[in-house]
Amino acid sequence: MSKILKYAAAGIAASLATGLLPGQAALAAWELNMPVGVTELSEQIHRLHMLIFWICVIIAVAVFGMMIYSIVKFRHSQGAVAAKFDHSTKAEIVWTIIPVAILVGMAIPAAETLIRIEDTRNSELTIKVTGYQWKWQYEYLDQNVSFFSTLARESDAARQLHSGIDPNTVEHYLLDVDKPLVVPVDTKVRVLLTSGDVIHAWWVPSFGMKKDAIPGFVNELWFRANQTGIYRGQCAELCGRDHAFMPVVVDVRSKDDYQAWLKQQQGGDSASATAAVEKVNDGATTAIVAKAE
Amino acid sequence: MSTAHSHDAAGHHADEHHDHGPAKGWRRWLFATNHKDIGTMYLVFSLIMFFIGGSMAMIIRAELFKPGLQLVDPMFFNSMTTMHALVMIFGAVMPAFVGLANWMVPLQIGAPDMALPRMNNFSFWIMPFAFTLLLSTLFVPGGAPAGGWTMYPPLVLQNGTSFPMMIFAIHMMGASSIMGAINVVVTIMNMRAPGMSLLKMPLFVWTWLITAYLLIAVMPVLAGAVTMLLTDHFFGTTFFEAAGGGDPVMYQHIFWFFGHPEVYIMILPAFGIVSEIIPTFSRKPLFGYDAMVYATASIAFLSFIVWAHHMFTVGMPLAGQMFFMLATMLIAVPTGVKVFNWTATMFKGSISFEPPMLFALSFLFLFSIGGFSGLMLAIVPADFQYHDTYFVVAHFHYVLVPGAVFGIMAGVYYWLPKWTGHMYNIKLAKTHFWLSTIFVNVLFFPQHFLGLAGMPRRIPDYSTQFADWNMVSSIGGFGFGLSQLLFVYLIWSTARGGVKATDKVWDTAAPHGLEWTLSSPPPYHSFEVAPEVK
Numbered sequence: 065m066s067k068i069l070k071y072a073a074a075g076i077a078a079s080l081a082t083g084l085l086p087g088q089a090a091l092a093a094w095e096l097n098m099p100v101g102v103t104e105l106s107e108q109i110h111r112l113h114m115l116i117f118w119i120c121v122i123i124a125v126a127v128f129g130m131m132i133y134s135i136v137k138f139r140h141s142q143g144a145v146a147a148k149f150d151h152s153t154k155a156e157i158v159w160t161i162i163p164v165a166i167l168v169g170m171a172i173p174a175a176e177t178l179i180r181i182e183d184t185r186n187s188e189l190t191i192k193v194t195g196y197q198w199k200w201q202y203e204y205l206d207q208n209v210s211f212f213s214t215l216a217r218e219s220d221a222a223r224q225l226h227s228g229i230d231p232n233t234v235e236h237y238l239l240d241v242d243k244p245l246v247v248p249v250d251t252k253v254r255v256l257l258t259s260g261d262v263i264h265a266w267w268v269p270s271f272g273m274k275k276d277a278i279p280g281f282v283n284e285l286w287f288r289a290n291q292t293g294i295y296r297g298q299c300a301e302l303c304g305r306d307h308a309f310m311p312v313v314v315d316v317r318s319k320d321d322y323q324a325w326l327k328q329q330q331g332g333d334s335a336s337a338t339a340a341v342e343k344v345n346d347g348a349t350t351a352i353v354a355k356a357e
Numbered sequence: 358m359s360t361a362h363s364h365d366a367a368g369h370h371a372d373e374h375h376d377h378g379p380a381k382g383w384r385r386w387l388f389a390t391n392h393k394d395i396g397t398m399y400l401v402f403s404l405i406m407f408f409i410g411g412s413m414a415m416i417i418r419a420e421l422f423k424p425g426l427q428l429v430d431p432m433f434f435n436s437m438t439t440m441h442a443l444v445m446i447f448g449a450v451m452p453a454f455v456g457l458a459n460w461m462v463p464l465q466i467g468a469p470d471m472a473l474p475r476m477n478n479f480s481f482w483i484m485p486f487a488f489t490l491l492l493s494t495l496f497v498p499g500g501a502p503a504g505g506w507t508m509y510p511p512l513v514l515q516n517g518t519s520f521p522m523m524i525f526a527i528h529m530m531g532a533s534s535i536m537g538a539i540n541v542v543v544t545i546m547n548m549r550a551p552g553m554s555l556l557k558m559p560l561f562v563w564t565w566l567i568t569a570y571l572l573i574a575v576m577p578v579l580a581g582a583v584t585m586l587l588t589d590h591f592f593g594t595t596f597f598e599a600a601g602g603g604d605p606v607m608y609q610h611i612f613w614f615f616g617h618p619e620v621y622i623m624i625l626p627a628f629g630i631v632s633e634i635i636p637t638f639s640r641k642p643l644f645g646y647d648a649m650v651y652a653t654a655s656i657a658f659l660s661f662i663v664w665a666h667h668m669f670t671v672g673m674p675l676a677g678q679m680f681f682m683l684a685t686m687l688i689a690v691p692t693g694v695k696v697f698n699w700t701a702t703m704f705k706g707s708i709s710f711e712p713p714m715l716f717a718l719s720f721l722f723l724f725s726i727g728g729f730s731g732l733m734l735a736i737v738p739a740d741f742q743y744h745d746t747y748f749v750v751a752h753f754h755y756v757l758v759p760g761a762v763f764g765i766m767a768g769v770y771y772w773l774p775k776w777t778g779h780m781y782n783i784k785l786a787k788t789h790f791w792l793s794t795i796f797v798n799v800l801f802f803p804q805h806f807l808g809l810a811g812m813p814r815r816i817p818d819y820s821t822q823f824a825d826w827n828m829v830s831s832i833g834g835f836g837f838g839l840s841q842l843l844f845v846y847l848i849w850s851t852a853r854g855g856v857k858a859t860d861k862v863w864d865t866a867a868p869h870g871l872e873w874t875l876s877s878p879p880p881y882h883s884f885e886v887a888p889e890v891k
Binding site: 304 | 424425426427429430431432435503504505509511512515598599600604605606638639640641642643644645646647648670671672675678679682683686687689690693694696697698700701703704705706707708709718721722725726729732733736737738739741742744745746806809810811813814815816817818819820821822824825826865867
């Protein structure tokens with residue numbers, strides 16, 4: 065019991081703290097709020113989320129305050145005598161109109177953000193993502209690059225029933241794949257989503273976007289990551305037995321690194337050969353320089 | 358008191374032509390046509406289902422206690438989430454409200470019984486068969502349904518033997534609900550005591566009348582949707598298969614056209630119960646009765662035009678998303694009116710805190726929290742983040758557990774002495790209240806954090822960053838589950854005996870309505886002569 069109270073107290077304290085300092089919390093165990101993300105859209109969504117959250121908090125303080133005041137003030141045990149009134153047209157009109165006004169205030173920024181989200185024009189790179197039970201396929205359209213992305217081996221071994229492996233010893237447990245999606249930073253990437261079997265949903269929280277991958281249909285979403293790094297998400301639509309085990313991992317690289325990676329991928333089997341040639345060339349240059357000296 | 362006298366007189370007179378006591382033994386229950394007996398059966402049935410569905414929740418929370426798979430196979434886990442929802446929605450919450458309607462609607466409108474007693478019997482007795490069929494899927498090859506209670510194709514078509522069993526079970530539940538709803542409508546429309554105009558009906562009756570219309574409107578839609586699944590699976594149709602010109606998303610539209618009104622089917626009667634209890638223990642008439650009725654009707658109407666907010670991520674046109682966002686936000690207005698009116702009822706009242714009032718107050722606060730998260734979910738861009746995460750799980754459990762379930766418990770604590778003629782142990786009931794309220798928050802509040810941090814719903818295992826709050830949530834779950842044993846004990850002991858309850862039951866408070874003019878327990882056949890309502 066005391067443990068629970070401690071947790072509850074920690075929870076309340078922590079929610080107050082994160083509430084006051086939105087976006088400061090790192091991806092920690094006692095995470096309380098939505099991460100801010102690394103795209104314009106996710107930042108905008110986060111702002112919207114905080115805005116509605118605070119509006120709700122203000123309404124809650126007012127309404128709950130009134131309830132608590134009534135409960136404390138008008139107690140039968142304290143000899144309170146009930147009044148007789150049973151309606152007030154004025155009050156009822158007021159508390160119908162005020163919420164409408166608040167809702168309009170919330171709807172305007174929401175609509176603005178939504179319009180931006182739906183604007184997939186002028187993308188610089190298009191990737192087709194296909195969901196399968198239980199992995200993702202990434203195809204770089206017109207680039208001749210395509211591969212599957214499945215749960216990393218260490219996670220897969222640890223997640224088996226009675227595996228005896230402590231998940232805490234596995235780095236990025238259930239959020240790691242054998243081969244992540246690689247995209248360039250500061251580039252508008254359009255993602256086309258579909259599925260080969262049942263409905264899945266592709267979601268990277270740091271990009272702010274989630275959309276269903278539906279068999280026989282193509283959905284689209286876009287993102288423009290403004291920071292390099294590795295971003296992790298999961299399938300977000302129940303898709304069968306291993307729904308929990310098909311993570312989405314996106315590796316955002318600098319434009320140069322991305323080009324280099326893309327070249328390597330396009331090389332296919334000759335990729336290692338290309339790398340070898342580069343090495344030889346490097347060696348040759350060194351040799352020439354040495355000779356000159 | 359005068360009604361009780363007139364009943365006695367009527368009773369003597371009636372005795373001359375037929376027997377009035379309940380039948381003996383099993384005949385009383387199997388052939389029941391008495392609204393009180395059928396109401397009791399519904400309530401007992403729903404309590405059993407509450408514990409079956411609850412045990413499934415315990416398995417879910419046990420598996421999620423810490424990261425890694427410890428107890429069950431992911432497929433079985435998916436069966437548990439699916440069955441937990443189906444059992445709780447169709448087996449626990451809905452039949453509990455039908456049971457309350459059976460008991461209380463005739464007593465509150467001064468009618469001798471439900472209008473269609475044999476159909477009443479039939480609609481109840483379908484339920485045990487429907488749930489035997491549904492629960493038996495746990496033992497068939499391939500296991501119980503595991504595609505989620507929403508039964509989205511194509512996933513649902515991957516279920517094995519359990520698939521047609523689930524569909525037929527749902528058809529039976531639907532038939533039962535429709536019959537129950539027709540009975541409520543016919544009773545309320547035709548059997549009100551002289552003088553009880555529509556706008557004099559108690560709010561519980563009003564909310565049930567509106568709920569009954571919702572049921573009649575949407576249960577056939579669900580039946581249609583699942584029948585199309587059935588023909589897709591067995592008869593070669595392709596309603597929901599793109600390869601044959603169908604569309605899996607169309608299923609979602611049809612399902613949620615049922616599903617959203619269904620949400621209000623599960624909450625409107627609770628609104629009604631709370632609207633009875635708060636004035637009683639505030640010793641003050643309900644504030645804004647007419648507005649409450651109109652707000653309920655507006656919520657019911659709006660519930661038909663917001664369904665797609667359950668599926669914002671399917672890729673709808675911008676205009677569609679805008680419409681469903683705005684329509685959904687609009688529901689906050691009538692819902693707000695209700696919350697404000699309940700608060701205004703307490704304002705300048707004289708409040709005491711008997712168990713029904715405690716549950717009603719808890720409902721007021723915690724349902725409002727569920728309302729706030731609902732408002733957040735309506736905002737489409739934010740919903741792209743919240744959708745299918747534990748934030749949604751937290752939201753609907755706040756409106757369904759401290760919302761609908763606490764509403765039912767409040768009603769049971771309010772009317773149980775009337776039904777049984779015995780007062781329960783108030784102290785124990787208050788203990789049950791405090792344990793439930795504390796644990797329900799420990800259970801569901803952290804799920805908001807989990808969802809915002811990025812934990813998807815319906816997963817048996819999770820990344821280690823979600824470990825701490827999941828453990829807290831599980832502890833809350835076990836505490837909440839165990840606390841409910843007290844509820845069963847209280848009901849059982851009160852039914853068996855205890856301090857005699859007076860006719861008014863809540864003598865120091867101000868209960869209002871015809872049910873309090875009857876004896877406790879009421880005679881087996883009550884209001885054989887209709888009371889006069891001024």
